[in-house]
Amino acid sequence: MSLLIIGGTGTLGRQVVLQALTKGYQVRCLVRNFRKASFLKEWGVELVYGDLARPETIAPCLKGITAIIDASTSRANEQNSLKKVDWEGKLYLIEAAKAANIKRFIFFSAQNVEQFENIPLMKVKNGIEIKLKQSEIPYTIFRLTGFYQGLIEQYAIPVLENLPIWVTNENTYISYMDTQDIAKFCLRSLQIQETINQTFFLSGSRGWVSSEIINLCEQLAGQEAKVQKIPLFLLKFVSRFFGFFEWGQNISDRLAFAEILNTENNFSKSTFDLYKLFKIDSSEIIQLDDYFLEYFIRLLKRLRDINFEDVQKQKNLII
Structure with missing residues (x-):
């Protein structure tokens, strides 16, 4: 094919x-x-x-x-x-x-x-x-729903660089997924006759609210986040007059899509049936906390390597 x-x-x-x-x-x-x-x-x-x-x-x-x-x-x-x-x-x-x-x-x-x-x-x-x-x-x-990859810029980097994280005051659950897993479903559909002429709601095995993701980043980074809240009613008010995405691209994108992508906070029957059809076990799916842990481990290793190179340069200058 x-x-x-x-x-x-x-x-x-x-x-x-x-x-x-x-x-x-x-x-x-x-x-x-x-x-x-x-x-x-x-x-x-x-x-x-x-x-x-x-x-x-x-x-x-x-x-x-x-x-x-x-x-x-x-x-x-x-x-x-x-x-x-x-x-x-x-x-x-x-x-x-x-x-x-x-x-x-x-x-x-x-x-x-x-x-x-x-x-x-x-x-x-x-x-x-x-x-x-x-x-x-x-x-x-x-x-x-949303990608894990997009959460790095949204949450992890602001925590590390002491920048504000913008959230709404709503507990919106979003079942994010790693793009590797989405690709797995996509390609498997080519081999499954029952997926023809069908629409699938693809999401991870659990929903996350912003506060949970922020807490996770704080734990992994070892520092506190600067959280800025904007009421959801204000977001809707602004969007009604100016449209979404017109008043600060990054913030409005994230907050608007938080409402759009709201999903159940559990591994629902529909999700179970979906995984069964595609012959994918939920244990195969990359979990958000594991994804963030790997990211922070890689980042800390990179920082250690950079620090080591700087020390070596200083030693060479002294010599």
Whole structure:
């Protein structure tokens, strides 16, 4: 089976690429900048030029392809890109995929998209879900929560650098996942007939609130966090007049999506059934506390190495 992966240089996309290569798939990646994607070529990926903003470049990329995995997305504040790439470009991609008789189209969406059409990114993702279902292309849609990788910038680095962490006053539970595990579900779906024309709500085995993640980072870093709270009603008030993502990208992204990605704080029956269908044991899934522990261990080792190099330089200067 040959795969065309879109967004292969991204946080999730590169994990999909890596695991697909490991499993022996022929992998082609649609890229706009060959230099930025050079590491993919070193892994053994075929790189082809393609740009969703330039529809004429899409069809040639699909020659000989069995399945498309779309792991790309614009940032929520990139309004021009949302319209040109995530909407118009992906509509053309769907049409080109239908013409090329693609056997499976995997699309990554977000939890609860139909409930937040006031947010442009959510409206676009929901719209693409609808168009894909109407296309008659065999599809699989994964609705995702947040990534572990994004929590490093959100929580770990501010704690380490004594910067403020912005949270709402709500206890919002989010079942984050490691992108490695999401990629595992994605690729396994290609082998399971029951996943065709289905939408799956993919989440981790437990939900976390901000305070729990902050406490975890404090314990691992050995220092206290500077927490700044913003009432959820104020967030909603501002979004109603100015739209999400218009008043400080990082803070508004995180706080707005905290509400969108709210999930149950337990390993629910639906999650259990999902793992059973994909033949994945919950013990195989990377846990958030283990992920953070590994991050801090690597970071502390790097700091020790840097400190050792500085000491050696000073000794050489003295000599």
